[in-house]
Amino acid sequence: MLSTTVDIRAWLRDNAIAIDSTDPDSPGTELDGLIARLATATVVGLGESTRFSRQTFGVRERLLRGLVERHGFRALAIQDSARSGERWDRFVTAGAGDPESVLAGAWRPWRTEESVATLRWIRAYNLAHPDDPVRIFGVEPPRAEPSDYDAVLDYVRRAAPDRLAAIEAHLAPIRTAHQVDEHVQRHQGTHPGRPFAEHAEDALELLTTLPDTGERASALTHARLIRDFHRQSVASQGFARDERPSAETVLEWQRSTGAKIVYWDGLAHTTSLPIVFGTAEFRGTGSHLRTELGERYVSVGIGFHHGDLGAAVAPNPQPDLVDAALGEVELPAYYVDLHAAAPEPVHDWLTGPAKLRTISGVYDPAADATANIRLSSLADAFDVLIHVRETTPVHWLSQVSD
Known part of the structure; x- marks a missing residue:
């Protein structure tokens, strides 16, 4: 076993390609070889082990820029709802709104200054290439947003003001999930107690008893979006689910546009193999x-x-x-191609079972030993690994910095 460990360390050192900078604006060319290798694909999944690292976000954007500028990639797929993705897209293609307002309705991990910079870069690229723009889309189906709660309450306020307090009592606590996910609230100890899906069901039931005016049908549509959002949340379903619908969204975009696509998500979603998270299997989009x-x-x-x-x-x-x-290599950041030639002991390690760190919004350093995913084969799950030695935090926008 010791000799195998020595072989693995030696192979990693020999095959590690240093990354000089994780700054998206870096003029360096050290990633050109990797970018050219990725450019042979139709869809490139760039998955992070955490959403909270400035460095992992930065190197991911460097790869996106290179694929766009030099290899004709013309779409960015993000883990967010279709409604949010449409706002991203309207900004980068038409300049609608501003990045901060666009991201105010996005999934919380996107609400960072780093995402603002991404949007501004793509917008600038599209202004310089109006006939060949980069598009953005969300891989998740349309889902509820804070405006849906407002629409329901506005209807109740007009149609049955005496029932407003009862319905608002169900909607007020659960709309906080759009600021901090329900499962994260449970982890942080700030959750009010009752499952949000139950509140959403009760709000919808109350709404069906109100006067059947011409506006009620629209209010019910908003209320069903709210119910489905909470039914399908991690708090209700857990992390293990099948992301075939998200994959179909990516594939349909590619078929309909012919565009080469960069897909940004967590590495549990982008990996090419199903994973085991805790005790459950998770089949991600990748x-x-x-x-x-x-x-x-x-x-x-x-x-x-x-x-x-x-x-x-x-x-x-x-x-x-x-x-x-990977940390045995003394470089601030580097990448390694997992399909490079390797001696038998290293090949066995690459093709054998593996565990990788993943850190989500419910991460607890005291339980660090549980913050990982399991794979049946490292090299079948990922074509390339990028390793950053030390990370610093992303910069949250003001509306999520509390």
Whole structure:
């Protein structure tokens, strides 16, 4: 076992390609080889081990820019709802609104200054290339937003003001999930207690008893969106689910536009294999994309060794994680192609079962040993791994900085 560990360390050192900067504005060319390798794909999945690292976000954007500028990629798929994605797209294609207002309605991990910079860069690119723009779309179906709660309450206020307090009592606590996810509230100890899906069901039931005016049908549509949002949340369903619908959204966009696509998400979603998270299997979008596209889907995992994530400081990874082995290379940041030639002991490690660190909004450093996913084969799950030694936090926009 010791000799195998030595072989793995030596192979990683020999095959590591240094990344000089994780700043998206870096003029460096050290990523050109990787970008050219990714450019052979139709869809490139760039998955992070955490949403809270400025460095992993930065290197991911460097790859996006290179694929757009030099290799004709013309779409960015994001983990967010179709409604949010449409606002991103309207800004970058038509200048509608401003990045801060666009992101105010986005999924919370996107509400950062780093995302603002992404939107501004794509908008600038599109202004310079009006006949060949980069588009953005969300891979999730349309889902409820704060405006849906307002629409329901406005209807009740007009149609049955005596019932307003009863319905508002159900909607007021659960709309907070659009600021901080319900499962994160439970982790933080700020959850009011009753499952949000139950409140949403009761609000919808009350709404059906109100006067059947011409406005009620529209209010019911908004209320059903709210109910479905909470039914389908992580708090209601857990992390393990099948993301085939998200993959179909990516595939349909590609078929209808012919565009080459960069897909941004967590690495649990972009990996080419199903994963085990806790005790449940999770089949992410990337696994379906690999099934449908074969080698035309390429998956890159972007992780880190240790550092400040804002809400928590992550220690050195557990010794049985791939991240710990990657940390044996003394470089601030680097990438390694998992399909490079390797001696038999290393090949067995690459193709064997693996555990990778993943840090979500419910991360607790005291339970760091549980913050990981399991894969049946590292090299079948990812084509390339990027490793950043030390991380610093993303910069939250003011509306989510509390």
